[in-house]
Amino acid sequence: MKLLAKTLQGLEPILEKELLALGATHVETFTRAIRFRGNMETLYRVNLESRVAMRVLMPISSFNARDEEDLYRKVKRIDWSRYMTEEETLAIDGVTNSEVFTHSKYIALKSKDAIVDQFREKTGKRPNVNTASPDLRINIHIYGIEVTVSIDSSGDSLHKRGYRRETLEAPISEVLAAGMILMSGYNGDRTFIDPMCGSGTFLTEAALIASNLPAQMYRKEFGFQRWKNYRPEVYTKIYDEAMAKQRVPSHPILGFDKNFQAINVTERNMEAAGLENIVTAKRRPFERLVPPPGGGILVTNPPYGERLEEEDIEGLYQMIGDQLKKEFKDFDAWLITSNYSALKSVGLRTSARIPMYNGALECRLVKYEMYEGSRKGMAPQTEEDKAASKETDKPEVKEAEQAELKTSDRPKKEIRRPASSSRDFKKPDPRVRKEAASDRSSRSERPERKSFSKRSSSELRKRITKKPPKND
Ligand SMILES: C[S@@+](CC[C@H](N)C(=O)[O-])C[C@H]1O[C@@H](n2cnc3c(N)ncnc32)[C@H](O)[C@@H]1O
Numbered sequence: 001m002k003l004l005a006k007t008l009q010g011l012e013p014i015l016e017k018e019l020l021a022l023g024a025t026h027v028e029t030f031t032r033a034i035r036f037r038g039n040m041e042t043l044y045r046v047n048l049e050s051r052v053a054m055r056v057l058m059p060i061s062s063f064n065a066r067d068e069e070d071l072y073r074k075v076k077r078i079d080w081s082r083y084m085t086e087e088e089t090l091a092i093d094g095v096t097n098s099e100v101f102t103h104s105k106y107i108a109l110k111s112k113d114a115i116v117d118q119f120r121e122k123t124g125k126r127p128n129v130n131t132a133s134p135d136l137r138i139n140i141h142i143y144g145i146e147v148t149v150s151i152d153s154s155g156d157s158l159h160k161r162g163y164r165r166e167t168l169e170a171p172i173s174e175v176l177a178a179g180m181i182l183m184s185g186y187n188g189d190r191t192f193i194d195p196m197c198g199s200g201t202f203l204t205e206a207a208l209i210a211s212n213l214p215a216q217m218y219r220k221e222f223g224f225q226r227w228k229n230y231r232p233e234v235y236t237k238i239y240d241e242a243m244a245k246q247r248v249p250s251h252p253i254l255g256f257d258k259n260f261q262a263i264n265v266t267e268r269n270m271e272a273a274g275l276e277n278i279v280t281a282k283r284r285p286f287e288r289l290v291p292p293p294g295g296g297i298l299v300t301n302p303p304y305g306e307r308l309e310e311e312d313i314e315g316l317y318q319m320i321g322d323q324l325k326k327e328f329k330d331f332d333a334w335l336i337t338s339n340y341s342a343l344k345s346v347g348l349r350t351s352a353r354i355p356m357y358n359g360a361l362e363c364r365l366v367k368y369e370m371y372e373g374s375r376k377g378m379a380p381q382t383e384e385d386k387a388a389s390k391e392t393d394k395p396e397v398k399e400a401e402q403a404e405l406k407t408s409d410r411p412k413k414e415i416r417r418p419a420s421s422s423r424d425f426k427k428p429d430p431r432v433r434k435e436a437a438s439d440r441s442s443r444s445e446r447p448e449r450k451s452f453s454k455r456s457s458s459e460l461r462k463r464i465t466k467k468p469p470k471n472d
Helices: 012-021 040-049 068-077 104-123 174-183 201-210 232-244 260-273 313-327 340-344 383-392 395-409 430-439 454-464
Strands: 002-006 025-030 033-037 055-064 089-097 136-143 146-152 191-194 253-257 279-283 296-300 331-337 352-358 361-370
Touching: 002 040, 012 025, 012 033, 012 040, 012 174, 040 055, 040 232, 068 104, 068 146, 089 104, 104 136, 174 201, 174 296, 174 331, 174 352, 191 201, 201 253, 201 260, 201 279, 201 296, 253 260, 260 279, 313 331, 313 340, 313 361, 331 340, 340 361
Parallel strands: 089 136, 191 253, 191 296, 253 279, 296 331
Antiparallel strands: 002 033, 002 055, 025 033, 055 146, 136 146, 331 361, 352 361
8 A cells, every 4th residue: 555654854865764674665755755655564563663754644535626615525525434433533634735725724624524524414423623632633735736635644743752751941853863863874883972962862762773672662552553444463563573673782872961950851761761771861061071982973962052042152062073073083973953153163074964954943964073093074183272182181080081981881671661552552432532522621622641650650660670779
C-alpha cells in the first residue's frame, strides 16, 4: 500500500535512509515528506522506530475539487464506515497550498461535515469531534485543486516520544535533535557530548541511538492502534523484535550545562526514562569543560539570543570557538543556531552548513571538524590564542576534571521495557470514554494523558537497575 511519512525540512535524506532500512520500497522524496510503499507491518515499524518521521499517513482517496461544495461531495463519497463507526470520534487536519482553497480550517470543517452527514444519513447518529484524542485522525491535503485524503496512523505527532517529564525554556524538538545526531554519523561508537544540554533532549536521543532502541519505546499509543483493522499481535511482535535489538552503549554520553536547574531537570528526565546509568550530566560552564580523551561527537543547541536572554551572545559564540579549538581535538562538533552574526564569532571554518528550521526559526546546522592532524576547522592561531591555551593546558587542572568524568565509566545496563507502553495498548471502550467525555467541561479540553505515575516511574527505576555509588 502507498504511504507518506512527513518530516522536518532538511531531514529528508535521513528519513529516506531510515525508511529503506525499515522495509519501505518505491521511495520518492519531496520537501518535508517521503512517499513510499509498504504493508501494515512496515507502517507499524516506521511509527515505532523512525527517529525523524513526524507522522505517517495512509492515503485513502485522491481527486480534484473545484470548490468547497465539490470537496464536500467527494469526501462524502468515501465509505467512512470502513474506517470508523458513528460511536467513535474524529479529528481533521487540513493542509492547503492552493489559490482556490485558502483556509485550512474551512477545509477541515467542510470535510468533517461530509463525514458526519454520511453517518447521520445512514445510521441516524453522528460521530463526534475530539481534537485531543480522536479514534480516527484524518488528513486533508490540497495542492491547487488536487485533494488527497489520508488517515493518520501516528495520532499525536511523533516528536512526542513520551520520555520528557520536565522541560526548561527553548527545548529542541525530539525529531530535530535525533536528526542532527544521525546527520553527525553518531551510532554510539564514540563519546557523545552536549555541553549546553538544557533539559537533555540530545542526550536522551543519543542514548536511544547508542542503545539501538526504538525512538518510541516510551510512547503509550499510536493512531493505528484505534483502527478497525489493528492487529495487536502483529504490533506486539514488532515491538518485541525492536526491543530485542538493544545493545549496551560502549562509550560515554555526557551532558553539561552552566545552569544547576538544567542539570537537575536532565537528571530527573534520565531517571524517568531509565537512562541514568547511560547518561552522565554535570553542572559545568562550557568555558571550563575538558572532555575525556579520544575524541567524539559534540552536538548542541546554544542560546540564539532570541528566546533566551543572553547578555553577550557574540562573546558566548567566540568562547565556543575558542573552547572547541583548545579542548576538543578529534571531535566533530555540530551546532544549530538562528543567530548568523553570532555564528561568525566562532571563528572556525565550517565543513558543512545545512539550512534547517527550529520551530519557526530559520537556522543553520553547522559542522566543525576539530582534527588535530588535518587542522581542519582550526582558525589560524594568534599569539593571544597560544598564550591562552598554555594557561588552560595546565596538566593538574585537566587531570582533576577528567577524573570527575570517570562517573561515565560506571557499568551500563540494559534498559527494560517501560512499565506501560504502546505494546500494552488496549483500545478504550467507547462507553467508558463517553462517560469520561461528558465529565469534561469542554470538548476541546485536553484530557490528561496517562503518563508514568510517580509510582510507576520509581518502579521502573527499581526494575531497570540499582544505582551504582557515585564516586565524585
Ligand atoms: C537552547 S538551551 C538548550 C536546550 C536543550 N537542547 C534542550 O533540549 O533542552 C541552551 C542552554 O545553554 C546553556 N548555556 C548557556 N551558556 C552556557 C555556558 N557558557 N556553558 C554551558 N551552558 C550554557 C543554558 O543554560 C541553556 O540550558
